[in-house]
Amino acid sequence: MDSTSTGTMSLPQMIGRASLYAILFLFALYFLAPLFIMVITSVKPMDEIRTGTLIALPKAPTLEPWLKAWGSATIGVANEGIKGFFMNSLRIAIPAVLISTLIGAVNGYVLSKWKFKGSDTFFAMLLMGCFIPFQVILLPMARTLGVLGLSGTVSGLVLVHTVYGLAFTTLFFRNFYVGIPDELVNAAKIDGAGFWRIFWKIMLPVSKPIFMVTIIWQTTQIWNDFLFGVCFSTGETQPVTVALNNLVNTSASVKEYNVDMAAAIIAALPTLFVYFAAGKYFVRGLTAGAVKG
Amino acid sequence: MASLVIDEVFKRFGSVEVLKGINICIEPGEFLVLVGPSGCGKSTLLNLIAGLDSISAGEIRIGDRVVNAIPPKDRDIAMVFQSYALYPNMTIRKNLSFGLETRKVPKAEIEQQIEKVAEILQIENLLDRKPSQLSGGQRQRVAMGRAIARDPLIFLFDEPLSNLDAKLRVEMRAEIKKLHKRLGTTIVYVTHDQIEAMTMADRIAIMKDGVVQQFDTPNGVYSNPSNLFVAGFIGSPSMNFIPVSFEQQERSLGVVLTNSKGQECFIPVNSDFVPGQRAVMGIRPENITDTNAGLGNRQQIVELESEVRVIEPTGPDTLVHVELNSTEVICRSCPEFAGDAGASMKLALDTSKILFFDEESGERLDGRLS
Numbered sequence: 106m107d108s109t110s111t112g113t114m115s116l117p118q119m120i121g122r123a124s125l126y127a128i129l130f131l132f133a134l135y136f137l138a139p140l141f142i143m144v145i146t147s148v149k150p151m152d153e154i155r156t157g158t159l160i161a162l163p164k165a166p167t168l169e170p171w172l173k174a175w176g177s178a179t180i181g182v183a184n185e186g187i188k189g190f191f192m193n194s195l196r197i198a199i200p201a202v203l204i205s206t207l208i209g210a211v212n213g214y215v216l217s218k219w220k221f222k223g224s225d226t227f228f229a230m231l232l233m234g235c236f237i238p239f240q241v242i243l244l245p246m247a248r249t250l251g252v253l254g255l256s257g258t259v260s261g262l263v264l265v266h267t268v269y270g271l272a273f274t275t276l277f278f279r280n281f282y283v284g285i286p287d288e289l290v291n292a293a294k295i296d297g298a299g300f301w302r303i304f305w306k307i308m309l310p311v312s313k314p315i316f317m318v319t320i321i322w323q324t325t326q327i328w329n330d331f332l333f334g335v336c337f338s339t340g341e342t343q344p345v346t347v348a349l350n351n352l353v354n355t356s357a358s359v360k361e362y363n364v365d366m367a368a369a370i371i372a373a374l375p376t377l378f379v380y381f382a383a384g385k386y387f388v389r390g391l392t393a394g395a396v397k398g
Numbered sequence: 399m400a401s402l403v404i405d406e407v408f409k410r411f412g413s414v415e416v417l418k419g420i421n422i423c424i425e426p427g428e429f430l431v432l433v434g435p436s437g438c439g440k441s442t443l444l445n446l447i448a449g450l451d452s453i454s455a456g457e458i459r460i461g462d463r464v465v466n467a468i469p470p471k472d473r474d475i476a477m478v479f480q481s482y483a484l485y486p487n488m489t490i491r492k493n494l495s496f497g498l499e500t501r502k503v504p505k506a507e508i509e510q511q512i513e514k515v516a517e518i519l520q521i522e523n524l525l526d527r528k529p530s531q532l533s534g535g536q537r538q539r540v541a542m543g544r545a546i547a548r549d550p551l552i553f554l555f556d557e558p559l560s561n562l563d564a565k566l567r568v569e570m571r572a573e574i575k576k577l578h579k580r581l582g583t584t585i586v587y588v589t590h591d592q593i594e595a596m597t598m599a600d601r602i603a604i605m606k607d608g609v610v611q612q613f614d615t616p617n618g619v620y621s622n623p624s625n626l627f628v629a630g631f632i633g634s635p636s637m638n639f640i641p642v643s644f645e646q647q648e649r650s651l652g653v654v655l656t657n658s659k660g661q662e663c664f665i666p667v668n669s670d671f672v673p674g675q676r677a678v679m680g681i682r683p684e685n686i687t688d689t690n691a692g693l694g695n696r697q698q699i700v701e702l703e704s705e706v707r708v709i710e711p712t713g714p715d716t717l718v719h720v721e722l723n724s725t726e727v728i729c730r731s732c733p734e735f736a737g738d739a740g741a742s743m744k745l746a747l748d749t750s751k752i753l754f755f756d757e758e759s760g761e762r763l764d765g766r767l768s
Contacts, residue, residue: 296548298471298496
């Protein structure tokens with residue numbers, strides 16, 4: 106560290122440093138290549154794709170594939186693009202993320218600050234939920250949704266994602282709240298505040314980092330989910346991930362790679378957005394409490 | 399202002415008994431200090447008074463009310479925590495008003511109360527800051543302000559000064575005492591620092607292993623400790639404990655002190671001890687001093703001589719380490735009369751201040767020397 110800041114590096118150090126950057130640069134290229142190809146392919150007309158190479162830059166860039174992917178591509182039997190399915194995903198992800206995060210916050214608050222007899226056992230059991238593979242709960246969940254009359258509905262998927270996310274959100278919040286001194290809660294109790302007032306006025310205002318972490322985590326999980334989407338929804342109510350798969354698999358005379366690429370990018374945009382908007386909190390939130398006792 | 403009665407209180411965590419029958423009773427307006435080494439149960443007892451933990455057996459009364467089953471918010475108490483526990487997301491003003499707002503005090507009255515408290519504690523200029531922007535001493539003031547603003551029946555302090563530096567601690571100590579004079583509210587104060595206990599308390603409860611060892615005034619615990627633990631805990635440097643055995647010499651019973659050169663000095667005792675009986679003799683450093691100090695009654699002074707091992711000048715006094723009965727003994731001497739290390743020094747021992755304790759149990763064996 107010292108030698109870099111003073112600018113007096115010996116030759117071996119400089120070679121070491123240079124090769125380090127070179128390797129990092131190559132890795133960056135390697136990881137960015139697929140995204141690069143997706144983006145350039147999505148703005149190429151079909152004849153350029155047929156005649157050019159994979160990495161050739163577009164000669165006549167066009168937004169046509171994007172518009173088609175959004176509004177008029179053929180998915181299944183309809184020619185309406187992924188627009189409707191994108192909206193489905195929003196309708197699933199937003200409530201499921203908010204509900205599971207809020208319940209997780211309350212759970213974490215109870216399990217850290219209002220311990221009851223057996224609360225640690227309860228927490229341990231809840232943690233098991235993090236390790237249950239998706240496939241295991243497909244059948245019981247299908248049956249449950251059937252009994253509740255929610256089969257194949259957006260609300261059904263909201264329920265599935267909320268329930269499945271609770272183990273993680275509770276874990277996040279509980280571990281965060283354990284790091285908040287009990288004295289703070291005791292002070293508020295003596296000040297006359299009850300369970301909810303302490304939660305709203307004392308705990309929530311200091312929870313921003315962990316909210317960010319949980320929201321990023323849940324948004325990514327729920328938005329990117331394919332298995333639940335494909336199992337518990339049909340036709341109109343499918344999320345965008347399932348629709349993307351159907352779009353690519355729909356057999357047509359010509360394989361429209363540019364439309365497929367555009368649709369894939371559109372489907373990935375919200376998670377990218379969440380990372381860019383709140384990413385700095387992610388690292389900060391995950392490491393919070395790790396350093397200060 | 400209210401009285402506080404703690405009646406045969408037990409606290410168990412599972413099979414571990416943390417408090418074993420605590421009995422303490424203080425008058426309205428008194429300043430009670432609970433003091434003891436860590437793990438003695440003093441903070442647990444404070445939590446029981448606050449209602450943050452439940453009592454296993456016994457009864458706590460605040461005023462005339464049994465509070466065992468009353469939740470903290472309805473006990474009309476206020477507490478100052480060791481870590482201050484200021485609400486980090488709120489301004490100081492909000493911190494002070496939170497308890498009042500929770501209790502639905504009218505807005506105008508809250509304003510007035512905060513003005514008053516801020517003036518008492520001189521924190522007017524901090525009201526719009528966040529706790530993270532304050533120094534340790536300022537946070538301490540705000541934490542006290544939050545308690546005062548509520549105007550409770552009893553203040554509870556949980557080691558409030560232990561996070562401050564030495565100088566600030568002394569200042570705040572005096573400040574809390576002044577505050578108590580001004581407000582007159584009953585205070586229960588927990589500390590592990592015997593100097594805080596001695597300087598602030600009206601009454602001290604010295605605890606160890608979940609038992610109150612002695613409950614008395616500061617003067618009482620200092621000059622009349624009930625056992626070895628209390629005698630050793632209170633006072634700095636702490637009391638000297640010298641193993642002795644009683645002997646009959648001519649007509650009187652007494653104990654013999656032997657210095658490092660084997661010279662003996664006989665101290666007569668007037669009480670009912672038996673020749674051959676062994677005991678621990680306790681004497682505070684200020685009661686063995688140089689011969690020029692002019693300790694009380696001349697007839698009660700015994701002079702002896704011993705070789706000086708180490709001297710520790712503290713400024714006003716010099717602590718002289720000597721050896722008596724093969725035990726290191728600290729004497730407090732006037733700096734100009736303190737001998738040098740290695741030299742021989744004449745010491746005056748005030749026999750009226752000698753205490754005896756049982757070797758086994760540590761209990762006080764009564765009978766001061768005449």
